[in-house]
Amino acid sequence: MPSSSRSAKDFFAPLAVGAPAPVREVPARPSRAIHFFDPSNEKMAAKIPQMVGTVDVLLGNLEDAVKADNKLAAREGLVRIGRDTDGLGGPGGTTQLWTRINSLDSPWALDDLTTLVPAIGHRLDVIMVPKVQGAEDIHYVDRLLAQLEARAGLERPILVHAILETARGVANVEEICGASPRMQGLSLGPADLAADRRMKTTRVGGGHPGYLVRQDPPTSADGAADVGADRTTYQQDLWHYTIARMVDACAMHGIYPYYGPFGDIADVVACEDQFRNAFLLGCVGTWSLHPKQIAIANKVFSPSVEDIRHARRVVAAMGDGTGAVMLDGKMEDDASLKQCLVLVDLAEELAAIDPELKKQYDAIEEG
Ligand SMILES: CC(C)(COP(=O)(O)OP(=O)(O)OC[C@H]1O[C@@H](n2cnc3c(N)ncnc32)[C@H](O)[C@@H]1OP(=O)(O)O)[C@@H](O)C(=O)NCCC(=O)NCCSC(=O)C[C@](C)(O)C(=O)O
Numbered sequence: 001m002p003s004s005s006r007s008a009k010d011f012f013a014p015l016a017v018g019a020p021a022p023v024r025e026v027p028a029r030p031s032r033a034i035h036f037f038d039p040s041n042e043k044m045a046a047k048i049p050q051m052v053g054t055v056d057v058l059l060g061n062l063e064d065a066v067k068a069d070n071k072l073a074a075r076e077g078l079v080r081i082g083r084d085t086d087g088l089g090g091p092g093g094t095t096q097l098w099t100r101i102n103s104l105d106s107p108w109a110l111d112d113l114t115t116l117v118p119a120i121g122h123r124l125d126v127i128m129v130p131k132v133q134g135a136e137d138i139h140y141v142d143r144l145l146a147q148l149e150a151r152a153g154l155e156r157p158i159l160v161h162a163i164l165e166t167a168r169g170v171a172n173v174e175e176i177c178g179a180s181p182r183m184q185g186l187s188l189g190p191a192d193l194a195a196d197r198r199m200k201t202t203r204v205g206g207g208h209p210g211y212l213v214r215q216d217p218p219t220s221a222d223g224a225a226d227v228g229a230d231r232t233t234y235q236q237d238l239w240h241y242t243i244a245r246m247v248d249a250c251a252m253h254g255i256y257p258y259y260g261p262f263g264d265i266a267d268v269v270a271c272e273d274q275f276r277n278a279f280l281l282g283c284v285g286t287w288s289l290h291p292k293q294i295a296i297a298n299k300v301f302s303p304s305v306e307d308i309r310h311a312r313r314v315v316a317a318m319g320d321g322t323g324a325v326m327l328d329g330k331m332e333d334d335a336s337l338k339q340c341l342v343l344v345d346l347a348e349e350l351a352a353i354d355p356e357l358k359k360q361y362d363a364i365e366e367g
């Protein structure tokens with residue numbers, strides 16, 4: 001039962017006469033990297049046509065990181081890119097086209113939607129809404145999009161993705177995910193969320209050396225603890241709780257969780273670690289802020305050849321999928337098979353759009 005004020009029978013009804021029918025299931029399109037660009041930045045915008053086919057999603061960002069003076073230029077730049085770039089967005093696009101509109105309380109959000117939907121709505125796959133606080137924000141966008149889609153004669157609904165970047169948004173995460181059949185997924189907004197929660201960090205995503213646990217102190221023969229001794233510390237993940245909540249809320253509603261931005265562009269190693277934590281916990285992708293983060297995201301969010309080799313062996317060994325077998329000294333059963341099928345299915349989806357990956361998965365020997 002969707003956590004919405006609409007009854008179950010109305011949940012999938014279009015919200016405006018003439019609007020396209022809402023989707024019953026969110027398509028599982030690969031979206032390992034959602035690559036952000038500022039459409040008002042001419043150097044960045046010039047690179048977009050050649051990036052089509054090299055990244056799963058290109059996202060024209062209109063919100064934070066675009067100067068207030070450039071908001072109009074960014075919106076117009078995105079319209080031009082959406083109109084003129086071959087292979088970008090829409091059902092036949094090789095790379096999806098997303099946008100992040102300005103926040104709903106800003107002076108720009110309404111014009112973002114009323115401009116983009118008629119101009120490039122047929123190309124826009126997903127609209128990311130920042131700073132979503134609760135289901136009411138999704139309901140507002142949902143109805144407005146239906147009206148604009150009806151007027152533009154669009155044949156397919158534009159999906160909506162919410163960024164969790166306020167404490168209220170996190171507290172309402174389940175109702176946000178279930179607020180509309182348009183909901184495609186969630187991303188973490190670690191910088192705004194940290195500020196809203198009054199966390200004491202100053203970074204965009206990633207860990208903090210002060211957030212740690214320390215090994216117990218050694219004790220002397222008389223049992224006294226030597227708290228001054230050298231002890232190993234282990235840095236902890238500040239984002240574990242939020243990502244885990246997002247993953248559960250998304251899985252419950254059949255939509256997709258994503259990590260978000262990693263602002264230390266130079267630290268490609270920690271970036272990969274943070275992305276991998278999210279992948280292992282259940283996220284399907286992340287953001288890329290700089291071209292060099294695309295390769296990191298594509299690598300991390302594609303199952304490794306070793307994982308697929310193992311997963312296929314378990315599937316083969318399990319025969320009809322029931323019971324328990326021993327493989328390499330480990331017990332495999334109905335539930336470990338299900339985990340392996342998650343990986344095998346993901347590999348198939350990715351191989352369908354990534355020829356290099358397909359080659360690697362095809363080369364895996366049986367047995
Ligand atoms: C980090 C920056 C300033 C470094 O920009 P740079 O120019 O210093 O980097 P560079 O290494 O010198 O750039 C090399 C080349 O790549 C180009 N380039 C560089 N970046 C891109 C790009 N993204 N897409 C396409 N091209 C790009 C750049 O123009 C340059 O071209 P050139 O060789 O012709 O001179 C720059 O990469 C950038 O502005 N990235 C996007 C930042 C962004 O979108 N931030 C908002 C998302 S994070 C967020 O909002 C938080 C959140 C969720 O809301 C919350 O946690 O609360």
Ligand SMILES: [Mg+2]
Pocket residue numbers: 064130165189191192
């Ligand atoms: Mg933000």
